Amino acid sequence: MKTFSLALRNLLRNRRRSLTTLLAMVVGLTAILLFGGYRANITYGIETGFVQGSGHLQIQHQNYYLEGGDNPTAYGITDYQHIIDVVQHDPELAPLLNMVTPTLQLGGLAGNFAAGISRSVFASGVIPEQRAQMEKWNDYGLIGYIKPLALTGTSPDSVVIGDGLARKLKLCKALNIVGCVQSETPVVSTGADAPADIAALSDLEQIDVKPDQGTRIEMLASTAHGAPNVASLSVIASRNMGIKALDDVYLAMHLSQAQKLIYGSGDPQVTAIQIQLKHTDQIPAAKARLQKLIAQHFPNQPLEVLDFATLNPMYGQTAQFMNSMFGFIATLIAVIVLFTIGNTMSTAVVERTVEIGTLRAMGLRRSGLRFLFLCEGILLGLIGAAAGVIIALGIAYLINHSGLTWTPPGYSYAYLILVRVWQDPALLIGSVVGLVLVTVVSAWWPANRASKMMIVDALRHV
Amino acid sequence: MYPVVFKKVVKTYHLDAVDVPALTDIDLEIRANCFTVISGPSGSGKTTLLNLIGCIDRANSGSVMVAGQDVNAMSDDALSDFRAHHLGYIFQNFNLLPVLSTFENVEYPLILTRMPAAKRKERVMALLDAVGLADRVQNRPGQLSGGQRQRVAIARALATEPKLVLADEPTANLDSQTGAAIITLMRKMQREHQVSFVFSSHDPQVQAEADDTIFIRDGRITGVERKLPEHVA
Numbered sequence: 001m002k003t004f005s006l007a008l009r010n011l012l013r014n015r016r017r018s019l020t021t022l023l024a025m026v027v028g029l030t031a032i033l034l035f036g037g038y039r040a041n042i043t044y045g046i047e048t049g050f051v052q053g054s055g056h057l058q059i060q061h062q063n064y065y066l067e068g069g070d071n072p073t074a075y076g077i078t079d080y081q082h083i084i085d086v087v088q089h090d091p092e093l094a095p096l097l098n099m100v101t102p103t104l105q106l107g108g109l110a111g112n113f114a115a116g117i118s119r120s121v122f123a124s125g126v127i128p129e130q131r132a133q134m135e136k137w138n139d140y141g142l143i144g145y146i147k148p149l150a151l152t153g154t155s156p157d158s159v160v161i162g163d164g165l166a167r168k169l170k171l172c173k174a175l176n177i178v179g180c181v182q183s184e185t186p187v188v189s190t191g192a193d194a195p196a197d198i199a200a201l202s203d204l205e206q207i208d209v210k211p212d213q214g215t216r217i218e219m220l221a222s223t224a225h226g227a228p229n230v231a232s233l234s235v236i237a238s239r240n241m242g243i244k245a246l247d248d249v250y251l252a253m254h255l256s257q258a259q260k261l262i263y264g265s266g267d268p269q270v271t272a273i274q275i276q277l278k279h280t281d282q283i284p285a286a287k288a289r290l291q292k293l294i295a296q297h298f299p300n301q302p303l304e305v306l307d308f309a310t311l312n313p314m315y316g317q318t319a320q321f322m323n324s325m326f327g328f329i330a331t332l333i334a335v336i337v338l339f340t341i342g343n344t345m346s347t348a349v350v351e352r353t354v355e356i357g358t359l360r361a362m363g364l365r366r367s368g369l370r371f372l373f374l375c376e377g378i379l380l381g382l383i384g385a386a387a388g389v390i391i392a393l394g395i396a397y398l399i400n401h402s403g404l405t406w407t408p409p410g411y412s413y414a415y416l417i418l419v420r421v422w423q424d425p426a427l428l429i430g431s432v433v434g435l436v437l438v439t440v441v442s443a444w445w446p447a448n449r450a451s452k453m454m455i456v457d458a459l460r461h462v
Numbered sequence: 463m464y465p466v467v468f469k470k471v472v473k474t475y476h477l478d479a480v481d482v483p484a485l486t487d488i489d490l491e492i493r494a495n496c497f498t499v500i501s502g503p504s505g506s507g508k509t510t511l512l513n514l515i516g517c518i519d520r521a522n523s524g525s526v527m528v529a530g531q532d533v534n535a536m537s538d539d540a541l542s543d544f545r546a547h548h549l550g551y552i553f554q555n556f557n558l559l560p561v562l563s564t565f566e567n568v569e570y571p572l573i574l575t576r577m578p579a580a581k582r583k584e585r586v587m588a589l590l591d592a593v594g595l596a597d598r599v600q601n602r603p604g605q606l607s608g609g610q611r612q613r614v615a616i617a618r619a620l621a622t623e624p625k626l627v628l629a630d631e632p633t634a635n636l637d638s639q640t641g642a643a644i645i646t647l648m649r650k651m652q653r654e655h656q657v658s659f660v661f662s663s664h665d666p667q668v669q670a671e672a673d674d675t676i677f678i679r680d681g682r683i684t685g686v687e688r689k690l691p692e693h694v695a
Contacts, residue, residue, distance in 0.1 A: 006559075006561065006562070009561035009562070010561055012561075013560070013561055354555070354557060355557070355559060355560075357518075357557075358551075358553070358557040358559070359559075360518070360542070361516070361518050361545065361551050362545065362546065362551065362570065362571050362574060362618075363542050363543060363544075363545040363546020363547070363549075363571065363574045363575075364542065364546075364574060365538075365539050365542045365543075366538060366539070366542070367539075368574075454519075455513075455518040455519070456513050456518055456519045459518070459553070459557075
């Protein structure tokens with residue numbers, strides 16, 4: 001007779017009570033797993049979006065992130081191709097890398113002068129093929145919502161803009177954007193005409209421009225020397241960027257075009273070198289190596305390495321918020337399970353007091369008796385955990401195939417409600433281990449009380 | 463050698479702030495291979511004395527030697543192991559484990575002594591055969607009559623081949639006919655297994671069967687009656 005066998009039979013002795021206890025555990029674990037799976041889907045989704053868009057790590061000019069975001073000329077990185085070569089050919093880093101690509105971020109004004117409209121934009125100069133490759137990163141097997149960047153193989157003056165920006169620039173019809181609602185009322189400018197020098201620059205840009213289908217815009221930016229510069233651009237597509245605030249200002253262009261706009265014929269620079277790793281957990285190792293390489297090879301350049309969580313505080317804030325919610329729910333459920341099992345085991349101890357005395361009289365040690373009751377708690381925990389996991393997986397399957405959607409605050413997409421239970425082994429294992437630990441803790445006190453009973457008192461118990 | 467020797471044993475219970483003497487200056491020798499009955503009125507200290515002999519309670523003072531060992535000096539774990547190897551118990555309410563079968567109930571003490579499974583099976587079947595329950599091995603206690611349950615308890619008490627079997631009012635919950643049959647069985651087993659049985663009992667049938675009778679009143683031994691001469695025992 002093994003202790004676990006005896007423990008199992010003792011649990012089956014009062015089936016209704018054991019089932020009630022199990023039910024509390026199953027409901028608790030299911031709730032934890034489903035919420036944990038939902039949390040994981042959200043945080044992984046945000047992480048994937050940032051990693052696809054800007055990589056895991058970025059090499060930037062020192063303080064560019066804190067102070068120079070709107071000043072690419074002062075915080076540009078020269079000789080960036082050399083840095084990229086060093087990174088790509090480093091034997092320690094190479095196996096970790098998915099992509100190393102330069103980018104130039106710049107702000108400016110985009111104008112659809114045919115419609116008499118101009119809007120502030122936040123532009124990214126990218127190498128389209130490399131950007132397209134980056135956007136394929138999907139380490140968590142998530143559903144992609146954003147359309148691929150359509151710049152690959154296009155002319156240097158091609159740009160892709162956000163759906164929101166397209167709406168603001170009255171380009172919805174020209175770009176055939178489905179579901180894009182824009183007012184037909186012409187916007188009458190109340191401001192003064194453009195200065196003569198800007199107008200002259202604009203006219204100059206128009207000389208080489210081919211006739212288009214109403215998708216031509218002009219972008220005004222400040223050059224490295226502080227002078228205004230204008231580029232005539234062809235909007236070839238738009239894409240919904242998910243977050244409305246970004247969607248309303250997003251503009252992606254060829255890196256060469258962005259460099260021409262900012263640096264003219266001078267030495268081209270970039271504002272960041274984006275590094276996408278194969279997996280997120282490689283960040284610490286890759287970051288340490290990058291810092292070492294920079295110190296070794298580019299001691300005179302004021303560069304720093306920043307990870308995506310630092311560059312995108314929203315990720316950390318969202319993760320923290322979701323984690324605190326998860327922690328609160330998990331703690332609440334753990335306390336409920338703790339008391340439920342504690343109550344069940346305490347009742348069992350009282351009911352079986354004479355049996356405890358008999359076992360001790362026959363020679364079962366205190367530790368053996370304690371272990372017997374702990375085994376009952378552990379078995380309850382394991383059975384509850386198994387049932388909870390199965391039910392949670394079933395409910396997760398139903399939710400994931402239900403097509404239910406919601407639009408998170410500040411987002412412009414209705415996202416499918418998905419829960420990642422099976423795909424998140426850490427959540428699964430952590431929750432199961434946590435539940436079993438809670439059962440052990442809750443069974444400990446009654447088990448200890450049983451083991452400390454005086455044999456003669458236990459045998460006298462009525 | 464006497465399996466049980468008590469010298470100046472005192473046992474006092476503390477009830478709230480009051481000390482209640484249960485046994486006072488007990489000097490006692492229990493002979494080997496005898497049927498010994500502790501007899502006395504309710505509250506005289508029979509069960510307390512039996513508990514001390516059975517090593518499930520400790521004396522406040524005095525010397526308690528069981529199977530040649532000073533049990534008062536043993537740790538709790540050592541005492542548990544001692545009970546598992548040297549003592550058997552038969553309870554008034556049988557105290558069988560309800561979730562175990564007849565076979566498993568008898569087997570349980572052998573598991574505590576870590577006896578190999580094959581040997582356990584052999585021993586249990588022999589004992590169940592001896593108490594007439596070989597055809598009830600798979601039955602649970604709830605499926606047995608009172609007499610059958612007490613037979614299982616007797617087999618369980620003898621499973622580890624103890625030196626001493628303690629029985630607290632073993633026939634109190636049985637009708638007189640079944641009680642008599644149980645006494646006969648215990649007597650038979652005691653002789654076959656060459657073991658000492660110590661009872662606490664009011665039952666005249668038990669007392670009639672006793673080799674030795676210890677009379678106790680108000681926590682003191684008032685007399686010992688030995689039916690068998692010393693050299694026979």
